[in-house]
Amino acid sequence: MKTFSRRNFLQVMMMSGAASTVFSSHSLLACTNRIQKSRLGIALVGLGYYSTDLLAPALQLTKKCYLAGIVTGTPEKAERWKKQYKIPDKNIYNYQNFDQIANNPDIDVVYVVLPPSMHAEYTIRAAKAGKHVFCEKPMAMTVAECESMIKACRDNKVKLAIGYRCQHDPNTREYMRFAKEKTFGKVQMVACGAGYFDPRTDHWKQKKALGGGVMYDMGVYALQGARLATGEEPIAVTAQHFTTRPEIYKDVDETTLFQLQFPSGTVAACHTSFGINMNYLQANCEKGFFKMEPFSSYSGNQGISSQGTIQFPLANQQAKQMDDDAEVILANRSLLVPGEEGLRDIRIVEAIYQAARSGKQVKL
Template structure:
């Protein structure tokens, strides 16, 4: 009979022992530990060392995970966030907040959320009385972010807030202050700063594999539906394409280089007569200049066919992603002089794990909550993006570049990097 390890356990004997313990009320990880093994599951390799072997997930037991309340049941929550909990290892959904009771009940049944854990915006503050909820994920229109972050902090809950963080620097500071006073973590949901392709691009840039960084270009835009929506209302959205989808280009230029811009320039345009853009801009083009000499040229729009790409150009190589900012399907290419043929350039495509971006960001936040650690994208990171966005709007209004002060260190507004596991 084949032995599974040096301790002499056989597969049949181990399963028999664990099975008996499960019957006694112990779940498999505890059963394995009680049987003398470790709680994580180990399997022998399936592929040759020349091939990529996918790591096994190592989820925590449900009662050990951080319990989240999802605040707002719009498209992002229903299409991305709630399904992503199925891939989370440290996070679970335990409560929902919605102004639509029928929708909340339907969604609760779909995801196994107890009806006693359904809230609306009036009784939101009573989350304070629910120990199952340790954190809230705010997925509301931009103008509501500050209010619901402050209320969550006062209720004793950690806050993960969708981007853009708020509609003004003053609101961002209010959110930071409220969480600091409450001694609760605040993180802005910059999903791509946790995504493997973007993490790899950061590593290429920071390790000098591209040599000196020279130019960054990015485009992120889409064609908005003609029906009225909150994103077309300046009071609710804070702006048009720039704070909604252009922020990805702005943020990427900052986290790839680690620098902050010292000068910005911007220009906006809206098609005359298009009802979608009476209050907010359709297109925004902007340039960022960084202390090292890196120049970023970015465009964003609400009226063209979807395009989501970026390229970082160094003196010896470039890396690009196309698509770069989508929820899935990201593709990375790297180009440099061929080490085998000095007459040629080699362009290779790198394929990386494709776990849900939202699962990655939620698990990072859960880990920070569990370990009382500053998130990689804390409130200060979101406030810096908002500070630059406000400078870009000033540049567009005044028709001239805007100077900014840059800190004298890299990653000045970020916390420790996420674990690469």
């Protein structure tokens, strides 16, 4: 063994000190960058109706995030969005070169706004690219897909928020508070309906392979309404499917009725449809009631309770949702609606489909 001289010792200490200084400088720089960045760049994946008519306009109102990029398979759309929103060429991607988004520091968040059958793939790819993810509802088609999305985001140390805009709406927060604080005593029964008449005959919502079916779409709103109004998770479900247009709804459900039982004994009667317009929630409690109509619209959600009117103004629901989630990411706090919340719904949706097929109660 060589003798470890005083000179050797001093040289090692000097090198260690230099390395420590460099490491500390890099750490300090990283922290400084994180603090100084006050807005997150969002790339919208899929430029259909929801992105075009709602998310892009909302991103002109946000304070904590902005429209930084787009992902589309349609060159004409890419050119139109580029001109309208002044998006640089380097921030425009298609589905073939999507993974190159990993090398783009302008983009912090990928917002997946695709048919549900594609949610898992693009959430996982975005996570592997090191980007935080906002994913539209329904989170995915199966519990297994939801779990894989959560794992991918956790493994890559990015956050996953589900686009449940209503949970950011102060009107929804109010009836959630009623449930949590038992303002009117125990909730005894909930009735909830979410649906609209869809005249289309060849849309992805009518195709099973793309994630169609009313329960995945409007049904999630009715399910959320019941869960949030009770503050509980159901322990059993029964369900029935109906259609008035079997020539259109061959592979997926047009109208679904489902009934939920909760641990406290509360029951919920819910229905959802692509053939009926409805948007309401009513909860009867031991010492009063609360009712919302509409309860899940893009704007104007309002209601009444035994205490009076429920009507909190909100300028733009989607802008608040994205700002809330961006602020959480910037501060590295917990999300209001993380991937686990989307997973809860899909676990129940799977049980509802099973109950409708079997005609029997399914326990959760």
